[in-house]
Each structure stands twice: as C-alpha cells, then as structure tokens.
Amino acid sequence: MDNFNINRRRFLQGATASLALSAFGAQGMDIINPQKPLRVGLIGTGWYGKSDLFRLIQVAPVDVVALCDVDKNMLKQAASMVSERQKSKKTPRTYGDYRKMLSENEMDIVLIGTPDHWHALQAIDAIKAGANVYLQKPISVDVIEGEAILAAARKYNKVVQIGTQRRSTPHLIEAKKNIVDAGLLGKVSHVEMCCYFPMRNNTNPPVEPVPDFLDYEMWTGPAPLRPYDGIPHIRWWRAFMEYGNGIVGDMCVHMLDAARWMLDLGWPKKITSTGGIYVQRNTKSNISDTQTAVFEYEGLNCVWQHRSWGTPADPEYPWSYKLYGDKGTLSASTMKYDFVPVGDGQKIHKDVVYEKEKYPEDLKEERIELNAAPATRLHMLDLLAAMEKGSHPVADIEQGHISTASCILANMSMQTGRPMVYDHQKREVVNDKEATALLQRKYRAPWIHPDPQKV
Numbered sequence: 001m002d003n004f005n006i007n008r009r010r011f012l013q014g015a016t017a018s019l020a021l022s023a024f025g026a027q028g029m030d031i032i033n034p035q036k037p038l039r040v041g042l043i044g045t046g047w048y049g050k051s052d053l054f055r056l057i058q059v060a061p062v063d064v065v066a067l068c069d070v071d072k073n074m075l076k077q078a079a080s081m082v083s084e085r086q087k088s089k090k091t092p093r094t095y096g097d098y099r100k101m102l103s104e105n106e107m108d109i110v111l112i113g114t115p116d117h118w119h120a121l122q123a124i125d126a127i128k129a130g131a132n133v134y135l136q137k138p139i140s141v142d143v144i145e146g147e148a149i150l151a152a153a154r155k156y157n158k159v160v161q162i163g164t165q166r167r168s169t170p171h172l173i174e175a176k177k178n179i180v181d182a183g184l185l186g187k188v189s190h191v192e193m194c195c196y197f198p199m200r201n202n203t204n205p206p207v208e209p210v211p212d213f214l215d216y217e218m219w220t221g222p223a224p225l226r227p228y229d230g231i232p233h234i235r236w237w238r239a240f241m242e243y244g245n246g247i248v249g250d251m252c253v254h255m256l257d258a259a260r261w262m263l264d265l266g267w268p269k270k271i272t273s274t275g276g277i278y279v280q281r282n283t284k285s286n287i288s289d290t291q292t293a294v295f296e297y298e299g300l301n302c303v304w305q306h307r308s309w310g311t312p313a314d315p316e317y318p319w320s321y322k323l324y325g326d327k328g329t330l331s332a333s334t335m336k337y338d339f340v341p342v343g344d345g346q347k348i349h350k351d352v353v354y355e356k357e358k359y360p361e362d363l364k365e366e367r368i369e370l371n372a373a374p375a376t377r378l379h380m381l382d383l384l385a386a387m388e389k390g391s392h393p394v395a396d397i398e399q400g401h402i403s404t405a406s407c408i409l410a411n412m413s414m415q416t417g418r419p420m421v422y423d424h425q426k427r428e429v430v431n432d433k434e435a436t437a438l439l440q441r442k443y444r445a446p447w448i449h450p451d452p453q454k455v
Contacts, residue, residue, distance in 0.1 A: 037061040037063040037088075038060060038061065038062045038108040038109055038384075039063050039065050039106060039107045039108050040053070040064045040065065040107060040110070041065060041066040041068070041092075041102075041107045041109075042067050042068070042111045042112075042113065043068045043101070043110060043111070043112050043113070043122050044068070044112060044114035044115075044136075045067050045068070045071075045075055045077075045113070046069075046074060046113060046233050046234070047233075047234065048113050048136060048163075049078075049111065049112075049114070049136075050078055050113075051367075051368060051369070051373075051376070052111050052113055052134060052136070052163065052376060052380075053082065053111055053113075054085060054365065055373060056109075056111070056134075057085050058361075058377060059377050059381050060380065060381070060384055061087070062086065062109075063086070064082050064090075064092045065090075065092055065107065066092050066093045066095060066101045066105045067082065067092045067094050067101075068096070068098045069094075069096070070214060070215040070216075070218045070219045071214050071215075071219075071231075072213040072214070073213045074233070075094050076094070079092055085361075093105065097218065098122055102125055103129070107126075107129070108132060109131060109133070109134060109383070109387075110126040110129075110134075111133075111134045112126065112133060112134070112136060113136050114136075115237045115238075115243050115244065116138055116140070116141050116243060116245070116249065117141050117222060117223040117242070117243045118221055119136070119138075119140055119145070119149075120141075120145035120146070120148060120149055120450055121221070121222065121447065121450065123135050123139070123149045123152070123160065124148060124149055124450050124455055127149075127152045127153055127156050127160070128152065130158075132159040132160070132161075132387055133153075133158065133159070133160045134161050134163065134380070134383055135161070135162055135163065136162075136163040137162050137163045137164050137254065137257075137400060137404065138244070138245060138249045138250070138253045138400075138403075138404040138407060139162055139397070139401055140401075140404055140405075140408070141249075141441060142408060142439060142441040143405045143408050143409065143422070143427075143439040144427065144439050144450075144451075145440075145441075145449070145450060146400075146401040146405050148450035148452040148455050149397060149450075150398055150401050151452040151453070152455040153397045159383060159386045159387050159392070159393055160396065160397035160400075161380075161383040161386070161393040161394075161396070162395040162397060163376075163395070164253065164254060164258070164395045164399070164400060164403060165372065165378075165379040165395070166258035166334070166375070167257070167258070167261050167379075168376070168379040168382055169375040169378075170352075170353040170374055170375070170378070171336065171351065171352055171353055172262075172332055172337065174350060175330060175332055175339070175350065176261070176262050178348075179330055179337075179348065180330065184325075184341070185324075185326075185327055185328050186325040186326040187326050187327075188263060188300065188323050188324065188325040189299060189326070190301060190303075191259050191302040191303065191321060191322065191323055191324065192305075192321065192322045192324070193252060193255040193256060193302060193303065193304045193305075193320070193321040193322075194255075194304065194305045194313060194317075194318070194319065194320060194321075195251040195252070195255070195306040195318070195319045196306065196307055196308075196311070196312035197251070197308070197319055198308055198309065199308055200247065200280060200283075200285055200287065200308035201235055201238070201283075202280050202282075203283065203284075204282075204283055204284050205229045205230045205236075205284075206229060207227045207228065208228060208230065210228045211231075214231070216228055219232065220444070221447055222443040222444050222447035222449070223242050223243055223444060224242045224444060225444060226240065226242060229284070238287070239283075239284065239286070240284075240285065240286055240287065241286050241411075244287075245408055245411050246287035246291075246411065247287060247291070248273075248288075248291060248293060248304065248407045248410055248411055249408065249411070251319060252293065252304045252306070252407050252410070253403050253404055253407045255304070255320065255321040256304065256321075256403050256406060256407065257395075257399065257400070257403035259321045259323065260399070261394075262323065263300075263323070265297055265302075267402055267406070267422065267424055268296055268302070268406055269296045269298065269421070270296040270419050270421050271293065271294070271295055271296070271406060271410050271413055271421075272293070272294045272410075272419040273291060273292065273294070273411065273413040273414040274291070274292055274413075275288045275290050275291030275293075275414050276288050276289075277289050278290045280309060288306075289308045289309055290306070290308075290309075291304070291305070291306050291414060292304065292305050293407075293410035293413070293414075295406055295410070304410070314331075316331075316338075317332075317333050319334070320332060320333035321333075326342070328340055328341040328342055328345070334352065334375075335351070335371055336350060336351045336352060337349070337350050352371045353374050354370060354374070355374045355377075356370065359377075379394070379395065382394050405422065405424075412429075412438050412439075415438070416432075416434065416435055418435065420435060427439065427452070
C-alpha cells in the first residue's frame, strides 16, 4: 500500500488538490489493493497506447496481463518493454485479435490506443467483457458510434475515461480555478481555438505488398479497405478520412473539450464549418489542410481554425484556445497559459509542469510527450478514483462524446455546406434527413455497426 499512498498524497498536495479530494474521498481502497493489483490490458501497442500504459504503471499497482496488436513486430517489442516496466516483470500474453484477448482474460481496465475507426467496437466489447476503459480521443469516427459507447458504459455501469487529458493538466487546472472560476475574465463572450502545426502527411507512397508481420485485413476492420501503401502507424492513417476525422477530429477535439470544461459548456446549439484542401493538393491525403468551424452557444461562439501550411497566427500559441472576457483574456495551451487583464491589472503567466526528477524513466522513453506525461498520470489516477467511488471521471464518456461528435458534425457541415443542429436525444440532425443519414457510416462486412439501443 505504501507506494500507492505516496503517489496519492503527492497527488492531493499538488495543483490538482481540489479535483483530487472530490474524486478520491476518504473511503477504503477496495479497487486499489496492492495484494491484488489491477489486471490491465492494452489494445493497440503503438506509440500512444504504450505511453498511456506506462503512465498507468507509474501511478498504480497493476498487472498488465495482455496486449493486442495486428503488427507482430510492434506487439513483441511492447511485450518486452512492459515486462521491463511492470513490478512483477511478467511478460503479458499477446494477441492479434482483441476479441480473443477479451474472452480469455478477466481485466479491470482495458486501454485502447488503436486508430479512430476501431474505437467504438473495441470500447463496447471491452465494456461488455466487464472492464473499465481508458479510450483515446476522438472516441469515434461517426456520431452514432459515440452514442453507442455512451449507452454501453451506462448500461453496464462501467467507468470510461477519455484521453482528453487537458482536464487533468496541472497548469490548466490552476488557470480554471484561479482565473476562470475566480471571475478574472468577467463575462466570456468569445472563444478562439486553433492548430497551425504542419502535421498533414503530404507524401505519395507507392502501393506495395502487405508485409507478413501485419494483419492488414484486421487493421482495416470496419473501415474501407485502401490499397496497402506502407505501414499505417505513426500518422499515415491520420491522412485519411476513412479512418478518422482529419485535424478537426485529432486536434480540435482537445481544445474544444478544454474550452467546454473551463466554461462548463454542453452541446453546441449549432455547428457550421467551411474549408477543404486549398494548398497541399498534390498528395494522397484527403483531409482538409484549411478549415474553420463555429460552435455556437447562447451568447458565445467557439471558433476553430486550422492550417497545415503557412505560419501560425500567434507563434506563442500555435495549438491553443483563448477565452475572451470583458475583463481580460486567457490564452492556454499544453505548454503554458497567459492572462492579460483589460486595463492596468496584473498579468499572470504559468508554464507547464514537468516531472522529470520524479519520473526519470520518462527521459529514456522514445517519443514521449514530456509536457503531457504529468497530465496523463493524473488522468489515470482520476480513472482509478472514479472506479473506487463508482462515479464519473473528469473526462467521462459523455463529455468525450459531446466533444467528438461536435467535431464530426463540423466536418459534416463542411461536407454538406449546411449548418448542423444536432438533437442528441432523438439522435438526428434537425430538419435534415441527408445529414441525419451521415451520422452513421457504412461498415465493411462482416463488421456490424453498433446500435445504441441494442448494445
């Protein structure tokens, strides 16, 4: 119990004290028991799947019992890395089919780090298998998938934490408490969100034979089967709408979710978006390189802009959100925040919290996002707290669904040229049968699209 209590005390004493106290309470530790570590599985052993798992290993007594991936090479490497990292030094069982993994192992938590087009089926199946879930964002590639995951989580009473970890980012928690909630912004009537990273893959690799270590049929799953033109991992799959929702689905979902959390916003009243491929045309990629989206609330618009070319509008905040109030402005990103008051008041600046000394192993981890690691650790602790109390975590599936679906609806608006007004109770776009039909993508046989009413 000692190691977990130390982590717990440090957690409670940090910048997230108020969040942690409300989450943990002072009750017994039925879920967190070092004599019986939490049994954990991971589906999708790529970069971020492993990163999430390693953050969990750092903060709680767990036994990683199973890993699943369609890439045998990546799976073998992940198993070796996990055996080195976890306390028991056990090597997890490995699988190429997540359904077999779920059927052969009892797990308390399943982490899902696969491409977006797999999220819904894997999350629902994990929930039905009796596991709580840590699901990477965006939660789905279509709106009805998200409705189905939410329905499954509630029906089977499982905790589902979404990887929108801005809600657990120490300096942003501080900004929410000391600036937004304290009223320093006054009345907030406008939000700007953006991403100007040159992150769109603009290559044109040739079609080639599928390597023997990759089950490309299973990798594709319910998505359309594209001709194989290289390993899809490490962002190549993100170049295609077949597997995700472009930069809006990847990056806007984070900033919209953070803005909604800061301002306690729910579903937008109306969503409008325009954009397309304006500059980077000579490429296979079919995601937009330029896009604007407006998420309308009562007396407040949240406006998104991305360009994968050119220079950022504000080089200090290339991926960020800005809250504009009548008393001041808050600029916030994964790296820092700045509050600038109207008039002669005091400016406030805060940088990201790193934990390099506390977790020196972070410095040896390939491709780790050091700025995001503390947030992910707190996100994992929040998941465990929700499991202990039987409550919803800070990035509960419902919140992840609202943020994800809003971004999907923005893409639908760009596609149709019409605003989207989504009725989440009826699960339809108001007065738009064509758009309502787009809420559910067609699955490739034999995969069957989940039905929210039949999960």
